[in-house]
Amino acid sequence: MSKIHVTTTINGDETELLVRPDETLLEALRDDLRLTGTKEGCGTGDCGACSVTLDGRLVCACLVLGAEVDGKDVETIEGIADGENLHVIQTKILEHAALQCGVCTPGIIVATKALLEKNPDPSETEIRYWLAGNLCRCTGYDKIINAVMDAAAEMRGA
Amino acid sequence: MSLDNVPEHDEDAAAPAGEYRPRDFKVVGTRPLRPDGIDKVTGKAMYGADFYAPGMLVGKMLRSPHAHARIVRLDTSKATALPGVKAVMTAADFPAPRNIEAKDVGHHIMAHDQVLYDGHAVAAVAATSEAVAKQALKLIDVEYEVLPHVVDVDEAVKPGAVIVREGQRNKKVPDGYSDNCSGWYECGHGDVEAGFAKADLIVERSFKTASTHQGYIEPHACLASMGPDGRADLWCCTQGHYGVRRMCAGILGMEQSQLRVTASEIGGGFGGKTTVFIEPVALKLSEKAGRPVKIVMSREEVFRATGPTTSSSTDVKIGMTRDGKITAATAMCRYEGGAWDNWTVNMGVQSAFASYDLEAVKSQGVNVLTNRPKQAAYRAPGTPQATYAVESVMDELCQKLELDPIDTRLKNAAREGTKAAYGPTYAKIGLVELLEAAKAHPHYSAPLEPGVSRGVSNGFWFNFGGETCVSLALNFDGTITLIEGNPDIGGSRAAMTMMAAEELGVAYEKVRTLVADTASLGHNETTHGSRVTFAVGLATIKAARAAKAEMCRRAAKFWGIDPDAVEWVDGCARATGHNAGDFEPMPIEKIAKDSPSTGGPIVGHHEVTAEGAGVSFGVHLVDLKVDPETGFTEVVRYTVFQDAGKAIHPSYVEGQLQGGAAQGIGWALNEGYIYGADGCLQNPGFLDYRVPVASDLPRIDTVILEIPNPGHPYGVRGVGETGIVPPLAAITNAVSRNIGVRMNALPMSPPAIRAAIKSKG
Numbered sequence: 079m080s081k082i083h084v085t086t087t088i089n090g091d092e093t094e095l096l097v098r099p100d101e102t103l104l105e106a107l108r109d110d111l112r113l114t115g116t117k118e119g120c121g122t123g124d125c126g127a128c129s130v131t132l133d134g135r136l137v138c139a140c141l142v143l144g145a146e147v148d149g150k151d152v153e154t155i156e157g158i159a160d161g162e163n164l165h166v167i168q169t170k171i172l173e174h175a176a177l178q179c180g181v182c183t184p185g186i187i188v189a190t191k192a193l194l195e196k197n198p199d200p201s202e203t204e205i206r207y208w209l210a211g212n213l214c215r216c217t218g219y220d221k222i223i224n225a226v227m228d229a230a231a232e233m234r235g236a
Numbered sequence: 237m238s239l240d241n242v243p244e245h246d247e248d249a250a251a252p253a254g255e256y257r258p259r260d261f262k263v264v265g266t267r268p269l270r271p272d273g274i275d276k277v278t279g280k281a282m283y284g285a286d287f288y289a290p291g292m293l294v295g296k297m298l299r300s301p302h303a304h305a306r307i308v309r310l311d312t313s314k315a316t317a318l319p320g321v322k323a324v325m326t327a328a329d330f331p332a333p334r335n336i337e338a339k340d341v342g343h344h345i346m347a348h349d350q351v352l353y354d355g356h357a358v359a360a361v362a363a364t365s366e367a368v369a370k371q372a373l374k375l376i377d378v379e380y381e382v383l384p385h386v387v388d389v390d391e392a393v394k395p396g397a398v399i400v401r402e403g404q405r406n407k408k409v410p411d412g413y414s415d416n417c418s419g420w421y422e423c424g425h426g427d428v429e430a431g432f433a434k435a436d437l438i439v440e441r442s443f444k445t446a447s448t449h450q451g452y453i454e455p456h457a458c459l460a461s462m463g464p465d466g467r468a469d470l471w472c473c474t475q476g477h478y479g480v481r482r483m484c485a486g487i488l489g490m491e492q493s494q495l496r497v498t499a500s501e502i503g504g505g506f507g508g509k510t511t512v513f514i515e516p517v518a519l520k521l522s523e524k525a526g527r528p529v530k531i532v533m534s535r536e537e538v539f540r541a542t543g544p545t546t547s548s549s550t551d552v553k554i555g556m557t558r559d560g561k562i563t564a565a566t567a568m569c570r571y572e573g574g575a576w577d578n579w580t581v582n583m584g585v586q587s588a589f590a591s592y593d594l595e596a597v598k599s600q601g602v603n604v605l606t607n608r609p610k611q612a613a614y615r616a617p618g619t620p621q622a623t624y625a626v627e628s629v630m631d632e633l634c635q636k637l638e639l640d641p642i643d644t645r646l647k648n649a650a651r652e653g654t655k656a657a658y659g660p661t662y663a664k665i666g667l668v669e670l671l672e673a674a675k676a677h678p679h680y681s682a683p684l685e686p687g688v689s690r691g692v693s694n695g696f697w698f699n700f701g702g703e704t705c706v707s708l709a710l711n712f713d714g715t716i717t718l719i720e721g722n723p724d725i726g727g728s729r730a731a732m733t734m735m736a737a738e739e740l741g742v743a744y745e746k747v748r749t750l751v752a753d754t755a756s757l758g759h760n761e762t763t764h765g766s767r768v769t770f771a772v773g774l775a776t777i778k779a780a781r782a783a784k785a786e787m788c789r790r791a792a793k794f795w796g797i798d799p800d801a802v803e804w805v806d807g808c809a810r811a812t813g814h815n816a817g818d819f820e821p822m823p824i825e826k827i828a829k830d831s832p833s834t835g836g837p838i839v840g841h842h843e844v845t846a847e848g849a850g851v852s853f854g855v856h857l858v859d860l861k862v863d864p865e866t867g868f869t870e871v872v873r874y875t876v877f878q879d880a881g882k883a884i885h886p887s888y889v890e891g892q893l894q895g896g897a898a899q900g901i902g903w904a905l906n907e908g909y910i911y912g913a914d915g916c917l918q919n920p921g922f923l924d925y926r927v928p929v930a931s932d933l934p935r936i937d938t939v940i941l942e943i944p945n946p947g948h949p950y951g952v953r954g955v956g957e958t959g960i961v962p963p964l965a966a967i968t969n970a971v972s973r974n975i976g977v978r979m980n981a982l983p984m985s986p987p988a989i990r991a992a993i994k995s996k997g
Binding site: 098108112113114115116117118119120121122124125127154155156158159164168171172173174175177178179180181182183184187203205206207209210211212213214215216217218219220221222223 | 267269270272273274276277278279280281282283285286288367450451452453454455501502503504505506532534535725726727885887888890891892894895897898899921922923927928929930931932933935936
């Protein structure tokens with residue numbers, strides 16, 4: 079089974095990959111590139127721990143083939159902060175203690191950024207439905223909602 | 237010792253020695269950013285599956301498609317011959333177990349001659365890639381003779397039931413129960429028959445709960461490397477790497493010193509990561525292959541072959557006077573937790589009536605074996621099930637006698653001096669204060685909109701201490717390195733850092749807390765039983781006190797005065813007594829800098845088997861709507877009241893209460909293992925085993941009370957587990973009042989509620 083050559087942009091860096099035809103983007107990110115911030119919670123698109131964006135669109139990396147990202151722009155949790163400056167969503171997640179174990183957190187942050195780029199002023203209900211694809215088993219979501227609303231407010235004001 | 241193996245509670249456990257001293261806190265009670273936070277919001281934090289090693293192989297396990305079967309033939313020769321396969325193993329590769337734990341845990345991980353549950357592993361391979369490993373599993377030839385199975389608790393307990401494993405009957409089990417009954421426990425006091433005779437109303441009901449799963453988002457993962465000298469390293473996600481070391485060493489016949497276990501960051505556990513499922517297999521494959529082996533479970537494997545909860549069937553009878561005084565109470569708890577014995581039913585039996593001050597009470601329980609995976613702890617193991625039954629009957633009594641649910645609970649509430657049904661006499665506890673806070677809260681007095689109903693429930697958890705070591709090093713620049721041995725599952729590094737900073741009188745930022753591997757610190761009991769903030773906190777405070785005492789000695793030496801004439805105030809040594817004012821206070825930085833010439837490095841440490849974990853109570857209020865057309869329940873308001881003793885970092889205490897409530901809401905309304913007629917699990921994924929998502933839940937408000945635990949220097953009680961106990965009954969009581977039918981089984985999924993409404997006619 080010969081591998082497929084893929085040229086893609088990951089977090090702004092042009093990247094070349096050789097992927098198996100059945101290799102998911104999640105496997106390519108984690109096992110080939112060691113970008114392990116993107117987590118696997120289920121492998122079936124149910125938990126959202128592997129949320130990344132593909133040309134700005136939110137996807138589960140476990141449901142995308144590595145070969146599909148040829149010529150596309152991938153953004154992962156590792157690309158959210160600007161060098162040593164955290165993104166405001168990351169800061170607000172920390173300030174609101176909106177994580178306990180932290181394993182869903184990368185996916186929540188990536189999904190939130192995608193939401194706020196589409197809708198800078200979401201209602202609590204809109205946030206809850208947008209994040210319904212990102213399971214968190216620790217927090218009961220309360221502090222995550224607070225963090226997202228606070229981040230949205232700060233980003234609107236900025 | 238895992239919590240599974242805690243059979244009895246020390247008579248004195250609820251009445252600990254007086255460690256607590258009131259004080260004004262500077263750091264404790266504030267809300268600093270957690271020290272591991274940046275790694276966790278940037279993707280840098282390393283979880284179980286994030287470790288790679290040179291030459292690493294991929295390990296995979298072959299699992300039974302049957303709930304109960306005899307292995308007629310198991311031939312691995314074709315898999316072994318496949319290019320790229322470097323090792324193949326079966327249970328025959330494990331040596332004879334040294335003890336019961338190694339025997340049962342090892343057997344649960346890999347079947348011998350019989351498979352005992354759907355998903356029971358029969359063999360494992362290590363190969364150069366995942367694709368080769370999967371192909372190798374297909375080449376393993378297994379012939380099964382399918383045997384009759386039993387997965388339901390009520391079926392398994394009956395005489396004539398399919399017997400899961402011969403010879404497991406416990407001698408204490410009375411006649412009338414099947415040979416699957418591996419454990420029996422009872423407790424109580426007083427004359428219950430006389431008590432029931434005094435009652436104006438007696439309600440007796442039976443309840444069932446489905447088995448649920450902890451549902452941590454991170455599947456189990458490990459990387460093992462064993463050399464030809466028998467020395468090994470293991471990296472894994474676990475709630476307790478010392479327990480992993482003990483279990484792996486026991487199963488593999490190793491000396492514990494030869495195995496070093498490093499805990500990764502942990503992506504949730506809730507009790508489910510207190511044992512091992514893949515680690516001994518990875519170690520054995522690594523030994524055979526001579527290369528590192530990584531095993532990562534799929535989500536399906538997590539559901540089928542880890543440690544879900546017990547399912548339960550419980551009878552509760554409570555007698556009450558017209559004015560709401562309980563005259564007698566009994567419970568009979570039947571728990572099944574898979575094909576191996578466990579102690580969870582004991583905790584259910586002990587906790588059933590722990591919230592009440594009763595003259596006559598009897599609580600009994602039986603554990604029964606089934607063809608299911610070996611249950612593991614799940615947040616207050618055993619307690620939600622028993623409490624659900626008791627608190628549901630309490631609500632029915634209140635409804636029938638037209639009594640206020642909180643007033644009635646207050647009338648019967650346990651308090652300091654109450655002899656609990658499970659034996660101990662309580663020290664200072666906070667249940668009365670919690671009930672009063674709930675009664676006074678705007679939630680309880682808010683008018684109910686049409687179609688909305690309200691439910692109330694108490695909850696209790698023992699809390700736990702256990703073996704603990706902490707080492708606190710003063711660096712030469714005056715900063716502090718705190719070494720503990722418990723994985724940080726929800727902010728415990730922050731809590732330890734805060735307690736060290738508080739005790740030493742230094743800034744939070746001056747302390748860095750690290751979690752040591754098993755070779756770098758003495759034994760630490762697993763992160764369970766809500767023990768860490770209590771027990772590791774206690775050891776941290778005492779390690780800091782040891783360091784302070786040494787720093788005072790160094791200052792005394794420098795000043796040439798008696799060490800007793802030096803005290804520690806605000807991060808400085810100060811001369812006291814008749815020397816007061818003679819010397820400038822000596823700050824920690826100077827003592828640190830001078831330490832090489834005043835006696836060497838300064839390290840405070842503390843080792844203890846912590847006792848005095850104060851018991852914990854909670855009260856939950858819930859408002860909800862039920863759609864009579866669909867049976868769908870919408871929770872619209874939720875408030876948690878819990879006694880934290882002292883909330884070290886209030887945000888993370890709130891988070892524990894909210895998370896526990898959310899899991900309890902899931903247990904009440906949606907979650908449950910669904911088995912087919914073949915005894916196989918039909919919903920091993922997050923699509924069909926539906927944990928609450930963000931759009932399912934309302935705001936979960938929290939009210940933290942601080943009734944100091946006498947057994948901790950700052951008054952801390954564990955807070956991790958109690959929050960999952962009340963939701964089952966609180967939601968049941970609200971649904972029952974809403975639809976006018978008393979509900980008696982979980983989960984109350986829309987079809988179950990529809991059926992109940994229809995049954996009303």
